[in-house]
Amino acid sequence: ETGVTQSPTHLIKTRGQQVTLRCSSQSGHNTVSWYQQALGQGPQFIFQYYREEENGRGNFPPRFSGLQFPNYSSELNVNALELDDSALYLCASSLGDRGFTGELFFGEGSRLTVL
Amino acid sequence: GNSVTQMEGPVTLSEEAFLTINCTYTATGYPSLFWYVQYPGEGLQLLLKATKADDKGSNKGFEATYRKETTSFHLEKGSVQVSDSAVYFCADTGGFKTIFGAGTRLFVKA
Numbered sequence: 511e512t513g514v515t516q517s518p519t520h521l522i523k524t525r526g527q528q529v530t531l532r533c534s535s536q537s538g539h540n541t542v543s544w545y546q547q548a549l550g551q552g553p554q555f556i557f558q559y560y561r562e563e564e565n566g567r568g569n570f571p572p573r574f575s576g577l578q579f580p581n582y583s584s585e586l587n588v589n590a591l592e593l594d595d596s597a598l599y600l601c602a603s604s605l606g607d608r609g610f611t612g613e614l615f616f617g618e619g620s621r622l623t624v625l
Numbered sequence: 626g627n628s629v630t631q632m633e634g635p636v637t638l639s640e641e642a643f644l645t646i647n648c649t650y651t652a653t654g655y656p657s658l659f660w661y662v663q664y665p666g667e668g669l670q671l672l673l674k675a676t677k678a679d680d681k682g683s684n685k686g687f688e689a690t691y692r693k694e695t696t697s698f699h700l701e702k703g704s705v706q707v708s709d710s711a712v713y714f715c716a717d718t719g720g721f722k723t724i725f726g727a728g729t730r731l732f733v734k735a
Binding site (some may be wrong): 514543545550551552553554555558560565566568600602611612613614615616617618619 | 674
């Protein structure tokens with residue numbers, strides 16, 4: 511069973527640039543959630559994708575956008591980067607529908623630094 | 626909106642000491658409750674969960690009981706080990722979104 515993998519693990523960008531982070535969900539999971547974890551804080555919910563559709567969104571501006579592909583992998587895109595976007599971005603997969611238990615399976619994250 | 630509040634850290638204990646990390650939630654209804662753990666350099670992983678009132682989740686010597694009357698889900702372990710040093714996150718799930726607390730860092734000294 512393949513776990514959740516994220517890429518890249520680390521990256522550095524400058525203000526105003528755009529970034530794309532990628533996530534492969536655990537085998538058999540059809541739901542992907544993205545979280546932002548600032549240093550010393552808990553993960554903050556960005557949005558969730560279920561069967562290629564956005565299924566809910568947290569309190570993040572529209573410059574945070576995402577996609578889910580037919581194989582259930584996902585991308586997080588952030589435009590017009592700001593210094594406060596510096597954080598660890600976590601992807602979590604889960605099983606939706608009747609198989610939903612609430613448990614999230616996390617990748618190790620992508621650490622973004624914005625200079 | 627819903628929130629999860631857990632005690633601030635860091636918590637520093639000696640090996641074999643008793644551990645309690647407090648957690649309260651504000652979600653109405655009957656959310657599922659979770660404790661996740663983040664070891665240094667790793668992603669979050671589920672430690673234990675409880676899905677209804679009075680349920681007790683347990684794993685690796687850790688326990689937490691879902692208390693609806695006090696909206697709490699405190700984490701306990703009778704005897705901590707150095708290997709338990711990590712950050713612990715309380716979380717609740719209602720619907721599609723999981724809400725996390727700010728995390729409590731635990732240091733266990735040998």
